[in-house]
Amino acid sequence: MIHSAEEIPADASRLNSELAREYDLLDTHCQIGGRSFSFTSVSDSYALLDRISPEEFIRDEQMPYWAEIWPSALALSEFLSESVPLKGARVIEIGAGTGLVSVVAASLGAKVLATDYSTEALRFIRCNALKNAARIDIEQLDWRNVRQEERFDMLLAADVLYERVNLLPILLSIERLLKPDGCAYIADPRRRLAEQFLELAAENGFSVKAHAREHRGAGKPVAVNIYRLTR
Incomplete structure (x- = not known):
């Protein structure tokens, strides 16, 4: 939990210094919903592959996708700022x-729980x-x-549908984590x-509405779909 405003500059600087001793960092500055944000990520996520032991990979097949800021996260954040009322909503990502979507959702008034499987990611989120x-x-x-017992008004996820083996676990997570009237x-x-994934969602009683977006960053525009799932 982030506490008083007085703690923020010192704590942010200290944690950033700790991360800089372990990673080559990249700072990304962006405007979302009329507000300025600054996010720290890893400059080359492929360099992190050497940190994964063969035993860890066999157990989890865990790749360092968490370490980058993906266009889908930026597109989702922009969409939330433009189209989704978040003030007072209890939200899980x-x-x-690196926590970009969670940070933007919190800035829009949501009460956010940011989660990731990677403990390295949790440090960057903080x-x-x-x-x-x-x-x-x-x-x-x-x-x-x-194992989370709480149910949420809203669940957010960006760029998580990259492995077939994850599709059903993600859908079951949505079922487990959302309130009956959540989205x-x-x-x-x-x-x-x-x-x-959408076929699987429909088979399990979800209604899906797609919103087409295009994220225009420094490079080539990236087409992104944002899917709204409800029961």
Whole structure:
């Protein structure tokens, strides 16, 4: 949990310094919903592959996707700021990575729990929350084995539909974590796996509405779909 405003500059600087001793960092500055944000990520996520032991990979097949800021996260954040009332809503993000979506949601008035399976990611989420004075809760969560008892008004996820083996666990996580009248927003850069996920969602009683977006960053524009799932 992020506490008083007086703690933020010192804590953010201290944590950023700790991360800089372990990683080559990249700072990304952006405007979302009329507000300025600054996010710290890893400059080259592929360099982190050497940190994963063969035993860890066999056990989890865990890749360092968390370490980058993906266009889907930026597109989802922009969409939330433009189209989704968040003030007072209890929100969970799964696969939060560096925490960009969670930080933006908190800035829009949501009460946010940011989660990721990677404990390395949790440190970056805390750093970015501190940097942007965002009050969020942070916890580790494995979407293959959700033990979180709380149910939420809204679930957010960006760029999580990248492995077929994850599709059903993600859908079951949504079922487990949402209130009966809650909704989920899943952002994806139009991968074919997303179509399989949507079919699975429909088979399990979800209604889906798609919103087409295009994120225009420094490079080539990226087409992103944002799927709204409700029961």
